[in-house]
Amino acid sequence: MKFMLMMNTPAGGEYQIMSWPKQDIEAHLAFMMDFHKKLTASGELVDGQGLSAPSQAKLVRAGKDGKPITDGVFPESKEFLAGFWVVDVPSAARAYEIAAQASLAPGVGGVPLYLPIEVREIGVAPKT
Amino acid sequence: MTAGKLDVSTEHLLRELAPQVLGAVMRRYRNLNSCEDAVQEALIAAATQWPDEGVPHNPRGWLLQVALRRMTDTVRSEIARRNREAVAMEDSPLVVAPALYSEPEIDPDDTLVLLFMCCHPSLSPPSAIALTLRAVGGLTTGEIAKAFLVPEATMAQRISRAKQSVKTSDVAFQMPEASERAERLGSVLHVLYLIFNEGYTSSSGTELQRTDLSSEAIRLTRLLVKLAPGDGEVLGLLALMLLTDARRLARSGPNGELIPLDEQDRGLWDREMIAEGVALVTAAFSRGAVGEYQLQAAIAALHDEAARVEDTDWAQIQALYGVLMRMSDNPMAAMNHAIAAAMAHGPTRGLELLTPLEKDERLRGNHRLDAVRAHLLERAGERDRAVELYQAAATKTSSIPERNYLMLKAAKLRDDR
Numbered sequence: 001m002k003f004m005l006m007m008n009t010p011a012g013g014e015y016q017i018m019s020w021p022k023q024d025i026e027a028h029l030a031f032m033m034d035f036h037k038k039l040t041a042s043g044e045l046v047d048g049q050g051l052s053a054p055s056q057a058k059l060v061r062a063g064k065d066g067k068p069i070t071d072g073v074f075p076e077s078k079e080f081l082a083g084f085w086v087v088d089v090p091s092a093a094r095a096y097e098i099a100a101q102a103s104l105a106p107g108v109g110g111v112p113l114y115l116p117i118e119v120r121e122i123g124v125a126p127k128t
Numbered sequence: 129m130t131a132g133k134l135d136v137s138t139e140h141l142l143r144e145l146a147p148q149v150l151g152a153v154m155r156r157y158r159n160l161n162s163c164e165d166a167v168q169e170a171l172i173a174a175a176t177q178w179p180d181e182g183v184p185h186n187p188r189g190w191l192l193q194v195a196l197r198r199m200t201d202t203v204r205s206e207i208a209r210r211n212r213e214a215v216a217m218e219d220s221p222l223v224v225a226p227a228l229y230s231e232p233e234i235d236p237d238d239t240l241v242l243l244f245m246c247c248h249p250s251l252s253p254p255s256a257i258a259l260t261l262r263a264v265g266g267l268t269t270g271e272i273a274k275a276f277l278v279p280e281a282t283m284a285q286r287i288s289r290a291k292q293s294v295k296t297s298d299v300a301f302q303m304p305e306a307s308e309r310a311e312r313l314g315s316v317l318h319v320l321y322l323i324f325n326e327g328y329t330s331s332s333g334t335e336l337q338r339t340d341l342s343s344e345a346i347r348l349t350r351l352l353v354k355l356a357p358g359d360g361e362v363l364g365l366l367a368l369m370l371l372t373d374a375r376r377l378a379r380s381g382p383n384g385e386l387i388p389l390d391e392q393d394r395g396l397w398d399r400e401m402i403a404e405g406v407a408l409v410t411a412a413f414s415r416g417a418v419g420e421y422q423l424q425a426a427i428a429a430l431h432d433e434a435a436r437v438e439d440t441d442w443a444q445i446q447a448l449y450g451v452l453m454r455m456s457d458n459p460m461a462a463m464n465h466a467i468a469a470a471m472a473h474g475p476t477r478g479l480e481l482l483t484p485l486e487k488d489e490r491l492r493g494n495h496r497l498d499a500v501r502a503h504l505l506e507r508a509g510e511r512d513r514a515v516e517l518y519q520a521a522a523t524k525t526s527s528i529p530e531r532n533y534l535m536l537k538a539a540k541l542r543d544d545r
Contacts, residue, residue, distance in 0.1 A: 017535065018519050018522065018523075018535060018538065019542075020539060021539060021542070021543050022536055022539035022540045022542075022543050023543075025532075025535055025536055025539050026536065029383075029532055030383065033383055033384075050528055052523075052524075052525070052526045052531075053522070053523035053524070055523050056493075056523065056524065056526075
């Protein structure tokens, strides 16, 4: 079973890594690196990516002519996807376990952030 | 390919021979798609037979014969498939079976023509890169896909579309006219440079360096040096790659974090590569006409030859960037020129030179200008502005190691306050 684990962070919320002390940023990055390595070593990681900053995000929809209309300004309160992992695991319970580990990523002063991780099973597509 | 059974030297031999054989087959049959299939089959046959039967006396001739035999079969069945009275296949004017058992000739120029074809300006850079790695580099689709972090099916499709564009755009399998040659060679150099850079500073992902692509680019450029020995820019590009790649080990820390030039442990630099690069760039300059790759290589050589960062000849580097700026209207050259000026004459001078670049549309959204200004402001003691710009740069870059580096620079300045 494949699951996508999404790390959503509200703009202006507690996950403002840019304003943290250097030591805490380093600890956070080391945690994420280690998490990635462990998931790779256990053979469960399919993919894991961090996304670039929300300030670079664009909202796109097609106009009447089918051409893209881009919208780049978002309200402050909007939640953003900061990164995701795709894991291949035997059960949903295991996916939740992995999500809980990610949730413990350290923040300021090394205190766990208890980040909310959205866990969604990936629909099985027909073979092409 | 069951490459597991092949020893390393045979594998290298096959990689080296693949484009030569493909070039020779292409000269007769023109159709990149089926020629490439034929050569792939010959390589597979070699990979399965050579470990048991030993490497043949003339491995290149062996591969060419197997590939040509396969092409003959393809052409025959194609003819049978098509109606007899239909015009013979338009993309293979020579339907006559080649004399298989004569010594097949290989013209080294075939590989060069193949490179010209794969790097044709009508192809988009990602297509040209994929096609070059496949047809000239002899990498499998799976290997290319892995290097670019895309699914294999996607890469297979990209390669097949590239072959299709070569076919539909009627790119002839022949040496370009003398008048066109320099421009076409320029496209080849550009593609090789992009492959190198993709390996050296991956534009995405968490790994700072995907060394396989860099070494493949160096291998292909070495090949090009043999094929076009008289060209200063080819030598310049090879020199630039070697002089840059020489710093590879020093360029990232244990967790993949980026280490800038001025903080690198220069003891880790590869002296042999530097010596070769310096010799190449010297040879290139002696040929008269100086191009952009030679200038960039000369700048890289000045960095590499400085035993300590404070020994760097910034005035000379500034002068070389000045020449580059006059040669091409590239804002990156102007930015590097400003950095060199800052190092030679102080950060204020550098910041002055950067001011006009803030209005340059081509740098809009590019993180480099913010990062450079942040560095210079930090040196000038303007911490608040520096923090702001380091953070701005961090939000703009798509390279994770670079983002982390910039974020930590900002944090350090804040902490020290």
